[in-house]
Amino acid sequence: MESKHHYTGLTAAQVAESRAKYGENVLTPPAKEPLWRQFLDKFRDPLIIILLIAGVLSILISCYEYFGLGDGLTVFFEPVGIFVAIMLATGLAFYFEYQADKEFAILNQVNDDEPVEVIRNANTTQIPRRDVVVGDIVLINTGEEIPADGELIEATLLHVDESTLTGEPICTKTTIESEFDADATFPSNHVMKGTKVMEGHGIMRVLAIGDHTEQGKVFDAVQIDNSVKTPLDEQLDGLGRLVAKLSYCVGAGIIIGRILMYFLSPSYEQFEWLPFIAYMLKTLMIAVTLVVVSVPEGLPMAVTLSLAYSMRRMLKTNNLVRKMHACETMGATTVICTDKTGTLTQNQMRVDSLQLYGLDEHSSAVSEAMALNSTAQLDFTDPSHPTVLGNPTEGALLLWLCQHGVDYRELRDCSNIVDQLPFSTERKYMATVVDSALMPGRRILYVKGAPEIVFGMCRTMGEGATRERVEKQLLDYQNHAMRTLGFAFQIIEDGETAISNGRVTATRLHFIGITAIADPVRSDVPAAIKECIDAGISIKIVTGDTPGTAREI
Known part of the structure; x- marks a missing residue:
């Protein structure tokens, strides 16, 4: 089924056989009152x-x-x-x-149709959540809801919110037996349907779906009316x-x-x-x-x-209300807090500009930094138009590599990931230590994240890079509502520690450059915002981007 960092997943025939045996990955709805x-x-x-x-x-x-x-x-x-x-x-x-x-x-069927990243026939693709079957290889990333009960094959700093099942908001998940928590409700190498990935990423093999999951058992046993x-x-x-x-x-x-x-x-x-x-x-x-x-x-x-x-009237504007009295509550709205990415913007990110210092854009360090220090994937079902799976910002970097003739999958298959620190809003960066294939015999630490954070971690920088020049370039990108990322790397010597206690501890990082990623505003947003303001409703943008980017939006 698998080789080093590469999984083939189920074939079409195996999927059909599993679905015939276990059914669809949906919860049977409770009987309604007559x-x-x-x-x-x-x-x-x-x-x-x-x-x-x-x-x-x-x-x-x-x-x-x-x-x-x-x-x-x-x-x-x-x-x-x-x-x-x-x-x-x-x-x-x-x-x-x-x-x-x-x-x-x-x-309600839309929830069952949410896309899930799976590996089938040796290709990473997306399928509706309802189509996940027992035996599927599923990729899970930060912010995603786990689609079924499964056993972890890989886990990198994986923390899961299991409060819907156990009341525990943060549970550490791992595939290393010595780190298993003997007091945990569920095994440390198992993840459950309906729980949410709070940090890290992993790969799981599905063991149970639908009513046979732990969520299905709870759903069947308890029906709670949380109406107010x-x-x-x-x-x-x-x-x-x-x-x-x-x-x-x-x-x-x-x-x-x-x-x-x-x-x-x-x-x-x-x-x-x-x-x-x-x-x-x-x-x-x-x-x-x-x-x-x-x-x-x-x-x-x-x-x-x-x-x-x-x-x-609300239904005519594609707003479905279950209980009539809820219209009165919504009519009393005075403030709307809205996300930026995918809500105000199109969530179709593309690399707009890449500024490197002392390196050519075709340098192996740049390619490895984008391909290996990432949790995103590309779906090549249509080879001429690959689509991003996972984090859209990281996916934009993979698309940039694809446009420049670099297959990120080959780089991942040929290299060995030694350690990885997923991106978090607290750290504002992601780091990966790899045994490089493009630089045989060398172990390299790649860091990617908020440019000001990454730049501050570096001891040296590429030719032409100064704090004033970098800050000026970042300000220009942000004033054009672009998302920015900074890149750095360091060759790790024998016995040297690169990552420890959830932080990068390497002290000789070299700043490579910055990139600007564009995500255009949705065409219908200005009119919607004006309508809200005219109705006396205040709009607040909630975003992890810089104030300059938010202000430009």
């Missing part, structure tokens, strides 16, 4: 309950007026109107949320309670007042039960009538229509 129960749930709204009580009382009053007093059928208009309002409010809410649920069922009430929900609940209390108070006040009037009336001489009972029935009818008319039967209908209209 539609009749979903409809009845709409009657649990406090205002609807009050309206139902008022409707019943209104029917009793109308029956008394029709059969007891001989009034016409018009006395039934009031209860009919109340129940029409109830059915319209509950029916519309049920219909729109039922339609939204159907659309969400389709949308919106401000409008809480306000309507409060209004319902207030209306109920006021109605009770009004009704009680009328009954007490009428009883006092009966006994304090000048015509009152002697208590008799039959006249008093007739008087009390009339009093109750008056009290019930006032309670019924005090209930705002049009309010639930007005709220439902308003939210339903908002829901459909």
